[in-house]
């Protein structure tokens with residue numbers, strides 16, 4: 001039995017037959033007839049050169065197949081076949097495994113807390129994944145590096161803005177990028193990228209500039225976080241990605257979001273909030289942010305967050321080491337707001353997102369479980385239903 005393979009295809013329904021991909025492909029793997037533009041599986045080597053030049057994204061389609069679709073199949077069809085059922089353990093052979101695997105493993109590990117396979121919200125936009133990789137990274141220019149936490153505070157968290165210089169880098173709120181730190185590891189191998197959640201909305205930190213921002217915490221002895229936190233304006237940075245196909249913002253403005261985070265876990269929620277502010281500034285009561293840190297001075301974006309109208313986004317701050325305040329964690333704030341949280345649990349359009357320190361998972365789960373029990377709901381059951389619906393998301397690291 002042949003090992004299934006990953007086949008590169010073009011979606012004939014959205015392809016505008018501009019043939020830019022065909023002109024770009026150095027291997028002449030792409031051709032067309034009067035009907036469709038097609039890819040010769042025997043020639044395509046996944047170099048990805050054609051992906052960024054495609055104006056519609058119709059070329060960013062992949063199927064894992066036991067038997068590849070022939071050119072005649074592709075010339076003749078009107079829409080793309082659905083992904084076939086591939087037998088257990090029958091992983092596809094792509095040649096990109098090393099990188100895909102490393103990033104996929106990091107993301108799967110980060111999403112484990114959801115208790116099962118994560119799904120994207122039903123109304124989320126379609127993400128682009130893996131457009132750039134170790135073999136062909138994107139290069140960006142640092143536009144800004146701002147410290148978000150008080151100089152005097154322990155945690156050094158930075159807001160980093162990257163100018164993609166017109167390079168297509170379609171990234172959605174909730175996705176992450178890989179930053180390739182320069183240099184080699186102890187075995188002389190190039191460092192693997194580290195993942196950072198994007199903290200800007202899809203049209204850019206500045207509307208329609210498509211510049212990308214990140215929220216990075218300096219880790220003691222950390223290779224990549226120190227590299228990123230020490231970047232200067234004008235420096236060039238190598239990126240991979242985008243990554244993440246599930247931890248996404250629903251496009252349906254009627255959805256209610258409970259966003260729970262600590263520290264840099266606020267990054268995706270900054271993107272979510274800005275996206276909603278740009279798209280539906282008049283929305284009220286659909287966003288709640290529970291945000292924990294040791295002290296106020298160590299909470300990234302505290303200042304800007306406070307300016308977001310409470311009607312647009314309810315904020316529940318929790319400080320565990322604030323001298324002049326109660327010692328609180330995010331789960332304590334959830335319990336304080338059990339009434340509102342239980343309403344969201346009962347709401348078929350209610351969505352929960354958890355991002356940040358892995359250590360917060362258990363406390364948050366226990367709080368949600370208690371709040372659910374308080375209204376006669378079984379949290380374990382509800383969580384699985386919400387996850388299956390694309391309404392429960394965990395990304396911790």
Ligand SMILES: Cc1cc2nc3c(=O)[nH]c(=O)nc-3n(C[C@H](O)[C@H](O)[C@H](O)COP(=O)(O)OP(=O)(O)OC[C@H]3O[C@@H](n4cnc5c(N)ncnc54)[C@H](O)[C@@H]3O)c2cc1C
Pocket residue numbers: 106107110176194195196197198215216217218219220221222223224225226264265267395396397
């Ligand atoms: C999906 C996802 C999203 C993420 N999003 C973000 C984000 O938005 N912002 C963010 O800041 N991080 C984020 N991370 C974490 C980030 O990817 C890195 O793991 C983090 O920046 C540490 O990388 P590093 O290269 O600095 O540390 P590494 O060099 O990889 O070291 C890892 C850890 O080991 C410790 N360490 C290393 N060497 C030593 C030593 N000699 N002695 C003791 N300890 C040591 C470091 O302190 C560090 O904590 C995310 C991770 C995932 C999986």
